[in-house]
Amino acid sequence: MGKLIYTSADIQIDIPDRALMHLQLVIGAKLRRGESFFFSWKEEVAVGSGRSSIWLDPGLPLYFRFIESNLGPVNKQWVDLLRTSADRGGGLVYTEEPGAPSTWSPRGHV
Known part of the structure; x- marks a missing residue:
């Protein structure tokens, strides 16, 4: 399980x-x-079934922490799906990998 660490607010988001x-x-x-x-x-x-959001800005420091080193090939369809979401007014909304049997969602904590 990796982490996206939003350093300015000391928020860590657990993400595979x-x-x-x-x-x-x-x-x-x-x-x-x-x-x-x-x-x-x-x-x-377990944490309320709601939704969480963070504001990402080029001036804010982010830290991507990976546990594994071999993550397999990039799924271009997934990247396109995420990119399309990110370009909409509501911003990037996490979506699971197409065709992957997962029900995971990110978990943020301070």
Whole structure:
């Protein structure tokens, strides 16, 4: 399980390494272009089944922490799905990998 660490607010979001790799590609591309946006995800039932969001801005430090080193090939369809979401007014909304049998969602904590 990797982490996206939003250092300015000391928030750590637990994300499986494979998902984090794909998110890093999309987030990195938007930030390199100087774009700010929301990143949102649905919370698990254990923490209320709500939704969480963080504001991502090129001036805010992010830290991507991977546990695994072999994450498999990039799923271009997934990157396109995430990128399309990120380009909409509501920002990047986490979506599971197409065709993957997972029911995981990111978990943020301070």
